[in-house]
Amino acid sequence: MSKSPNIMLPALGVTGIVLGLAYGLSTRTYKAQEAEVAEVTAQAALIRAEASETKVSMLEARLVEVQAEAEEAIAVAAASVQSLTGPAPVANGALGLGRAALPEEIAAWDVDILPDGRGLPEGRGDVLTGEEVFADYCASCHGDFAEGVDNWPVLAGGFDTLADVDPVKTVGSYWPYLSTVWDYVHRSMPFGGAQTLTDDEVYAIVAYILYSNDLVDEEFELSHENFTEVAMYNTDGFVIDDRAAVEYAAWSAEPCMENCKQAVEITRRASMVNVTPVDEFMHPVMRGEMVHDAAAKAPVEEPEPVAEGGVDPALIAAGEKVFKKCAACHEVGDGAKNKSGPQLNAIMGRAAGTVEKFRYSKAMAGSGLTWDEETMASFLENPKGFLKGTKMSFRGLAKEEDRAAVIAYLKSVSP
Amino acid sequence: MTTRRNFLRGAAMGAGALAAGKASAAGPDPLITELQDWASFTGAGVDETPYGLPIRFETDVIRRNVEWLTASPISSINFTPIHALDGTITPQGCAFERHHSGAIELSKQDYRLMINGLVDKPLVFTYADLERFPRENHVYFCECAANTGMEWAGAQLNAVQYTHGMIHNMEYTGIPLRLLLQEAGAQMDDNLWVYVEGADASSNGRSIPMAKALDDVLVAFKANGEALRMEHGYPVRLVVPGWEGNMWVKWLRRIEVTDAAVESREETSKYTDVLEDGTARKWTWVMDAKSVITSPSPQMPIEHGPGPMVISGLAWSGHGQITRVDVSKDGGMTWETARLGKQGDSKALTRFYLDTQWDGKPMLLQSRAMDETGYVQPTKAQLRETRGENSVYHNNCIQTWAVNEQGVAENVEVS
Numbered sequence: 067m068s069k070s071p072n073i074m075l076p077a078l079g080v081t082g083i084v085l086g087l088a089y090g091l092s093t094r095t096y097k098a099q100e101a102e103v104a105e106v107t108a109q110a111a112l113i114r115a116e117a118s119e120t121k122v123s124m125l126e127a128r129l130v131e132v133q134a135e136a137e138e139a140i141a142v143a144a145a146s147v148q149s150l151t152g153p154a155p156v157a158n159g160a161l162g163l164g165r166a167a168l169p170e171e172i173a174a175w176d177v178d179i180l181p182d183g184r185g186l187p188e189g190r191g192d193v194l195t196g197e198e199v200f201a202d203y204c205a206s207c208h209g210d211f212a213e214g215v216d217n218w219p220v221l222a223g224g225f226d227t228l229a230d231v232d233p234v235k236t237v238g239s240y241w242p243y244l245s246t247v248w249d250y251v252h253r254s255m256p257f258g259g260a261q262t263l264t265d266d267e268v269y270a271i272v273a274y275i276l277y278s279n280d281l282v283d284e285e286f287e288l289s290h291e292n293f294t295e296v297a298m299y300n301t302d303g304f305v306i307d308d309r310a311a312v313e314y315a316a317w318s319a320e321p322c323m324e325n326c327k328q329a330v331e332i333t334r335r336a337s338m339v340n341v342t343p344v345d346e347f348m349h350p351v352m353r354g355e356m357v358h359d360a361a362a363k364a365p366v367e368e369p370e371p372v373a374e375g376g377v378d379p380a381l382i383a384a385g386e387k388v389f390k391k392c393a394a395c396h397e398v399g400d401g402a403k404n405k406s407g408p409q410l411n412a413i414m415g416r417a418a419g420t421v422e423k424f425r426y427s428k429a430m431a432g433s434g435l436t437w438d439e440e441t442m443a444s445f446l447e448n449p450k451g452f453l454k455g456t457k458m459s460f461r462g463l464a465k466e467e468d469r470a471a472v473i474a475y476l477k478s479v480s481p
Numbered sequence: 482m483t484t485r486r487n488f489l490r491g492a493a494m495g496a497g498a499l500a501a502g503k504a505s506a507a508g509p510d511p512l513i514t515e516l517q518d519w520a521s522f523t524g525a526g527v528d529e530t531p532y533g534l535p536i537r538f539e540t541d542v543i544r545r546n547v548e549w550l551t552a553s554p555i556s557s558i559n560f561t562p563i564h565a566l567d568g569t570i571t572p573q574g575c576a577f578e579r580h581h582s583g584a585i586e587l588s589k590q591d592y593r594l595m596i597n598g599l600v601d602k603p604l605v606f607t608y609a610d611l612e613r614f615p616r617e618n619h620v621y622f623c624e625c626a627a628n629t630g631m632e633w634a635g636a637q638l639n640a641v642q643y644t645h646g647m648i649h650n651m652e653y654t655g656i657p658l659r660l661l662l663q664e665a666g667a668q669m670d671d672n673l674w675v676y677v678e679g680a681d682a683s684s685n686g687r688s689i690p691m692a693k694a695l696d697d698v699l700v701a702f703k704a705n706g707e708a709l710r711m712e713h714g715y716p717v718r719l720v721v722p723g724w725e726g727n728m729w730v731k732w733l734r735r736i737e738v739t740d741a742a743v744e745s746r747e748e749t750s751k752y753t754d755v756l757e758d759g760t761a762r763k764w765t766w767v768m769d770a771k772s773v774i775t776s777p778s779p780q781m782p783i784e785h786g787p788g789p790m791v792i793s794g795l796a797w798s799g800h801g802q803i804t805r806v807d808v809s810k811d812g813g814m815t816w817e818t819a820r821l822g823k824q825g826d827s828k829a830l831t832r833f834y835l836d837t838q839w840d841g842k843p844m845l846l847q848s849r850a851m852d853e854t855g856y857v858q859p860t861k862a863q864l865r866e867t868r869g870e871n872s873v874y875h876n877n878c879i880q881t882w883a884v885n886e887q888g889v890a891e892n893v894e895v896s
Contacts, residue, residue: 246746
């Protein structure tokens with residue numbers, strides 16, 4: 067049933083009378099019926115004629131009445147429905163669901179650090195140690211000097227840029243609290259191997275990041291004892307959301323509807339920068355084709371799946387899925403580039419540490435290994451155990467079937 | 482029995498009809514006069530796709546990524562194809578994704594939720610425990626704080642999917658957070674905070690003031706009637722109505738009542754708004770009123786020539802209901818009030834339509850939302866005047882599409 071009152075009701079009423087009378091006559095003889103139907107039709111016509119002669123104001127009055135009745139009916143219905151809905155009830159006391167969290171469980175998960183240092187574990191690490199740990203775990207994305215690689219975050223420098231159109235927001239120039247750095251490195255880094263650093267390694271990395279930002283000298287050691295003594299540059303650089311005072315009142319006037327400006331000119335166009343990704347599924351007009359050409363365009367043919375010679379396609383497909391764990395750092399396929407790890411096209415059968423332009427650890431470059439099924443499986447099972455000193459911070463693939471699948475996948479991209 | 486031949490023929494006919502402006506003249510339409518395969522042969526059986534995907538013709542309706550925005554797709558964002566959707570509900574399969582360390586597979590069996598901190602009874606819940614709490618249904622939008630962020634610098638990306646697609650709108654089923662807090666005997670003073678974090682490698686922790694936590698925050702496990710998709714936090718995510726998407730922690734694993742904001746990485750170094758003088762606003766949680774025309778737009782040119790047309794778009798406000806949307810065809814000199822598809826839910830997307838005539842002349846299309854507080858969506862000039870140009874987040878400016886005589890739309894800025 068529609069929620070809007072039906073203003074067709076009076077018209078339906080008249081039709082209803084005619085139909086009702088006609089139905090009541092259905093048992094009489096045909097002639098009699100015919101005569102009476104004619105009479106009724108005439109009556110109905112009369113009713114209609116009278117109705118049409120009735121002043122417009124009367125009809126309108128009736129409409130208003132019907133409308134009011136319908137609205138009232140809807141309001142009553144809505145009220146009765148509303149009485150059945152409501153917020154989830156808050157129990158008077160506990161429901162007794164869940165179980166007590168054990169101290170060991172809380173200790174395992176509750177690791178956040180507050181600006182006043184609460185939550186910090188005991189430990190220490192100096193700048194020079196931090197430089198080494200940073201080179202192993204962080205530099206592949208953040209650069210040896212925390213200057214950032216590709217689009218990965220820059221951690222150092224950027225001073226006096228916050229008022230620029232493109233501010234460089236680093237730990238030094240922007241981050242207000244040191245606790246945030248410790249908390250984030252400890253909890254979420256390194257990328258692809260979170261929560262694998264020891265507390266002392268975290269202290270050392272944080273010390274090195276401070277050093278990279280000229281906040282401490284190279285003899286500095288950071289510990290739980292001196293942690294809160296370190297002053298950050300931008301601690302006072304923040305104000306709490308003041309939009310209510312600064313913006314809301316100013317932007318809540320009744321808006322202009324006519325003659326709001328004298329003239330309008332286009333000042334910038336997206337086509338001036340031309341950075342929009344376009345794909346084959348988009349409307350052809352996105353590729354610069356005219357609308358009427360576009361409508362006649364044939365849909366794209368689906369490519370036939372290509373069979374892989376000799377290797378189980380299901381295993382390769384499984385390997386491609388497992389490879390997502392690697393894809394944060396490694397690319398394969400057409401146009402694959404080195405990222406924080408080397409690109410892996412044709413890696414199988416290749417001498418380890420020889421992908422061009424990739425800066426390997428000394429351990430990898432001097433390993434003398436060739437990547438075959440055996441060496442790759444051992445490396446993937448436990449990277450740092452198999453090749454001590456490797457930069458690869460990945461924890462390893464524990465499952466044999468995952469290793470086999472990834473190797474099959476890497477072979478499929480190793481022509 | 483390929484239907485492609487017929488499909489192509491149909492497409493070609495359609496194009497002819499478009500060029501003529503009316504579906505008539507050329508002769509009888511073979512799609513009507515000739516027996517079509519689909520009208521004679523049988524179609525797909527009921528179990529052909531146990532869980533269906535859109536029909537293969539809808540290839541344009543997919544999430545898309547802007548590769549140059551981020552260093553790796555594992556810590557990245559993509560965009561909802563809002564150009565191609567109508568109504569207000571976003572299907573989960575095309576709702577934008579934002580991951581900090583990739584989308585994880587976490588089963589209901591392996592799921593645990595801990596509540597600790599300033600509570601009488603630190604608790605651990607299983608997924609099955611959560612299903613025994615009273616639950617509610619609400620439709621809410623989730624918008625990334627960076628939505629439209631690339632547009633601060635000028636008109637950049639030529640697609641509404643890229644300029645405004647970091648948003649989705651779903652009906653959630655979940656437990657009010659206040660019920661879980663009550664179950665643990667949490668302290669609930671106004672000066673306290675609720676720190677929430679996820680189970681993925683990034684853990685993405687955020688601090689929420691107690692008043693909000695007790696108001697309308699949900700611990701949700703269903704969206705649009707079905708389980709959350711992996712990329713939206715299966716099995717459990719937080720829903721923080723009207724507030725920036727980063728706070729809607731996915732794979733929610735821990736809720737801690739604290740006496741101070743944790744000042745985590747995501748609430749200090751990210752999701753803070755640098756102003757013109759280099760100071761930054763923090764705790765800018767609410768997403769202010771905003772709207773955009775989704776059709777016509779660069780991906781949705783006008784293909785039918787002059788005559789009747791529908792201008793359609795979306796409006797939303799983190800402060801409550803959308804009460805009105807105005808549309809301008811001349812870059813903001815004159816405005817008409819649009820029709821709302823239905824009265825919008827609070828903190829949810831509202832669909833608007835302007836049923837109008839196109840005279841075939843160029844247009845500068847804009848939309849302007851108002852919410853229940855009386856706030857009027859600002860122009861880009863107003864935002865820049867107040868905040869400067871070195872900001873990224875919370876850009877809720879009025880968007881302009883320049884439509885030319887061919888009906889092709891481009892992202893532009895106007896005076």
